[in-house]
Every structure is written in structure tokens, then in C-alpha cells.
Amino acid sequence: MMKVENLVGGYTNAPIIKDLNLEIKRGEFFALLGPNGSGKTTLFKLITGQLPIQKGDILLSGKAIKSLSKLEKAKKVAVLSQEVQISFDYTVEEIISLGRYPHQKGILKQLSKLDWKVIEEVMELTKISQFRKTQFRMLSGGEKQRVLLAKALAQEPEILLLDEPTNHLDIKHTFQLLDLLKERQQTMDLTIFSILHDLNVASLYADRIALLHNGAFLEVGDVDTLRKEDQLKKVYEVQVKAQSHPTVPKPQLLMTPKYSTSSNLLNFSNAYKIEQNDECIHVEFDRPLRTLSNGVIGDGIQWLKHFGNFHVDKNYDCTDPKKDLQMRMKKHRIPHEKAVGMMTAVKLEDKVIVKKEIEGIKFMVIVTAGVGNAVDISAGSIVRATSQIGTINTMVFIDAHFTDGALVNGYMSATEAKVKALQDLNIKDPASNTIATGTSTDSLLLALTQQGKKTPYAGSGTVVGKGIGQIVYQATQEAIKKYLKRVK
Numbered sequence: 001m002m003k004v005e006n007l008v009g010g011y012t013n014a015p016i017i018k019d020l021n022l023e024i025k026r027g028e029f030f031a032l033l034g035p036n037g038s039g040k041t042t043l044f045k046l047i048t049g050q051l052p053i054q055k056g057d058i059l060l061s062g063k064a065i066k067s068l069s070k071l072e073k074a075k076k077v078a079v080l081s082q083e084v085q086i087s088f089d090y091t092v093e094e095i096i097s098l099g100r101y102p103h104q105k106g107i108l109k110q111l112s113k114l115d116w117k118v119i120e121e122v123m124e125l126t127k128i129s130q131f132r133k134t135q136f137r138m139l140s141g142g143e144k145q146r147v148l149l150a151k152a153l154a155q156e157p158e159i160l161l162l163d164e165p166t167n168h169l170d171i172k173h174t175f176q177l178l179d180l181l182k183e184r185q186q187t188m189d190l191t192i193f194s195i196l197h198d199l200n201v202a203s204l205y206a207d208r209i210a211l212l213h214n215g216a217f218l219e220v221g222d223v224d225t226l227r228k229e230d231q232l233k234k235v236y237e238v239q240v241k242a243q244s245h246p247t248v249p250k251p252q253l254l255m256t257p258k259y260s261t262s263s264n265l266l267n268f269s270n271a272y273k274i275e276q277n278d279e280c281i282h283v284e285f286d287r288p289l290r291t292l293s294n295g296v297i298g299d300g301i302q303w304l305k306h307f308g309n310f311h312v313d314k315n316y317d318c319t320d321p322k323k324d325l326q327m328r329m330k331k332h333r334i335p336h337e338k339a340v341g342m343m344t345a346v347k348l349e350d351k352v353i354v355k356k357e358i359e360g361i362k363f364m365v366i367v368t369a370g371v372g373n374a375v376d377i378s379a380g381s382i383v384r385a386t387s388q389i390g391t392i393n394t395m396v397f398i399d400a401h402f403t404d405g406a407l408v409n410g411y412m413s414a415t416e417a418k419v420k421a422l423q424d425l426n427i428k429d430p431a432s433n434t435i436a437t438g439t440s441t442d443s444l445l446l447a448l449t450q451q452g453k454k455t456p457y458a459g460s461g462t463v464v465g466k467g468i469g470q471i472v473y474q475a476t477q478e479a480i481k482k483y484l485k486r487v488k
């Protein structure tokens, strides 16, 4: 669709764009990324013809762009640039109708029925119909941007060139505009070439990206190129961590600020308070801990400071346990957006708290255990309702610094220890009459202070992994024994 060949260009001094090559396929959404001053606008202007090409060529469907007449070009290419030259007295409708100019026939160049149909459609799409008679100068920055996009779409181009199209837009309108472009790309095979500053937005919408640095491409590739953290750090000079979007299979980047979010060291032994009554056990830390949990609230990897284990009725059956738990937290003045929440039918007074220091690492484990729902996960195919709460709930607090991998590793260690405790107490799955591996609704939390040396492993081959194992095993056994004594 568009080919950039050995392109050199810039202003009067030494060229800014140095020997660039790029091929953009028909119907793709291509994002041009790069830090301030890297040459994005210069490249954009070379493509749009605002700057002369010093060397090389830009081809559109095989034809040199410089050989196309103004009208030929306008039929193929629409531009939405930063520098808008619009006569302020035009109305929105008049501006959009300018976009139809390349398609108008005859000497009089009057708008046809088809032109009006297209104008109506693009106004509808960009949600500016209500401004049709309003003067352009009366609009907000974001509204102006939408009008200019409508004008570009009214041109019905094959390729749309955009310089920071979301510049003045709030998040609602940013996503609305990009969704609209994406829809046009997917349904009408529109090719999109856009300068974007927001790497995360580029990742969500672009098919491919180019990373420009000092007038040359460092990377051209699909959006997973953004997972190359070192490359981004080199270009933007910011500490970057690539994560995955939770629902879209695309990378998202997290920037780390230079300032420290936790200047003073946390003294683990007195950095928390525990409150308990018949309805809940609430552990509150002085500051957020790095957590991994399958709690009803606060699941996945988070930073949280409140940890609640709530007592519910034995026959608890709720269609929306998350909402229910939020209500319970509200009652106990626990901010649910900062919390992990678990549920159990076990009497909370039977909780077991074990605190230990193993080879300089401080641990605290809190377990409530009921084994009425004990299950051997490997046995047969009998699946029981998971709404019953005959549960082993385990909270493990550690004064250590884990990578995400170590968190997962530690989760395995805690689970292995729980299974061993059940095995040694000969707890059986009543359905299969084999040793149980857990209950059907167990919850587990690992919470780390993230102090000290970062550790990438927390399995049974490490001190911290062994520590998790020992302390979880001990607390689980004690809690099950208490439960067995009570049910007898």
C-alpha cells in the first residue's frame, strides 16, 4: 500500500530522517512511536508532502507520491495533522463537506446526494451531528478533533495519516475515536498510519509499530515488540515493565517513577494489627503488601493492605459473593478496594496464628480450617457444589521481596504443605475414600513486604520456600485438629 524507500529528509540543516525503509500493508493499522524530537513529525511531513524529500522515495500503491496530482493524492490519502489551518468562520458541516471535494464532479463542484449521505454518516460516526451548524471556533479542542476526523473520513481515503489524533481527547473520546478507526480499518480495509505517544493505546489498537530514535527505526514489528523492556528504557530513559492486559492479548507497559514509594523500612513484627470477632478476622498492615490470592475479593496479583476472613453460615449460598463480601467489609469499615476477602463457615475463634523467623526471614501464617468438604482432586469425577464453605483459608505474610515468578512458586509451596498436612492427618475424601488434597473451596493468600533482596524462587529448594512449607504445614495441622475436636 505505502512504501518508504531509503528516505532522507528534514529541514535546512543535516537531515533528520536518515535512510528510512518501511512497508505498510493495505488495511493495517500502523503506529509510529518514539520520544520527543525523534523525528516522527518530520517523517509524517515527508509523507504528507509538507516537507520535500531529499533522497529516496515514498510510493503509494506502487506510484511515487510526488508524481501524483493534488486531486489524485486527495482521493487516496487523508491527513489529520497537528497544524490545523481552518478558517474560523466555517461551520462544522462546511468543514466536513470540504472533505468531499476530491470526489466532486463537473466545473461547479456541487455536493451530490451521495456526498450528503457520506457527510451525514461521518458526522453520525464521530458524534458531531448536533454541532453541524456551529462555527468551528466555538468548539472545544476535543470536538474540533472529531470534526477534523469526520472531514478526513468524508474524503473516503485508502490511507489515513494521523498525527497524534487523540491529543485533545479525554479517555472516553480517545477510545471512541480509536474504536471508530479500528472499525473502519476492519470493515472498509482502511489503512491507518498514526503517530501515537501513548504506548499502551498503540499496543491495544495497532497491528504493527515502529520505534523511531534519532531519525532511524530501532524496531519495526508487531505490538509484542513493546515487551522489549531494555529497548524502551534506552529510548525513553524510563524504567518500564511489560505486563499483559488482563482481557486483551496485548502487552501493556507500566512505568516506574524515580521517587521511592516506601522510604522507611517496615518493621514486620509490629507493622500490622489483627482484629477479630465472630464475624471476621481482619489483618491490617501499615502499608500495602504485594499479594497473590484467589480471594473472592482482591484476586490475582495486587498491592493490598487489608486482609479479611469472614464467617458465613454453613448453608451459605449467594448468587453474588463478591457483592456480599463488599457489604460485609463495609460493615466492618474495611475498604474493599484495598483488601483481600475470604469466606469460611468455620468458627473464627478456632483460627491458628503461627509466627516464626527462619534464617532471618519473618513469617506469619493465619489458618482457619474445616474439612467437611474434603476432596481428593485426583479421584474420580464426582464434583460437588462449590458454594459450600467447608474450607481451609490460609494467609501467609512474609517479610521478603518476591518476583512475580517467586509468588507463584511460593503459592505452590504453600499448597504442597497443606496437602501434606491433610495426608499426615489422614483426612479423607468421603466420596472416594482416598486421602484428601484440600477442600472444594480453599483460599490462599501470599503477602510480601517486598523488602530486602529480590528473590526469583520460593520453591522447596529455597530457604523461603521451605519456610513457607514448614509454617503452613504446622498451622494447617493445628487448625484441622481444632476443627476435628469441635465437630466431635
Ligand SMILES: Nc1ncnc2c1ncn2[C@@H]1O[C@H](COP(=O)(O)OP(=O)(O)OP(=O)(O)O)[C@@H](O)[C@H]1O
Binding pocket: 011, 012, 016, 034, 035, 036, 037, 038, 039, 040, 041, 042, 043
Ligand atoms: N522547522 C524546523 N526547523 C528545523 N528543525 C526542526 C524543525 N522542526 C523540528 N525540527 C527538529 O527536528 C527534530 C525532529 O523533530 P520532530 O518534530 O520530527 O520530532 P517528533 O518526534 O515529532 O517530536 P515530538 O514528539 O516532540 O512531536 C528535532 O530535533 C527538532 O528540533
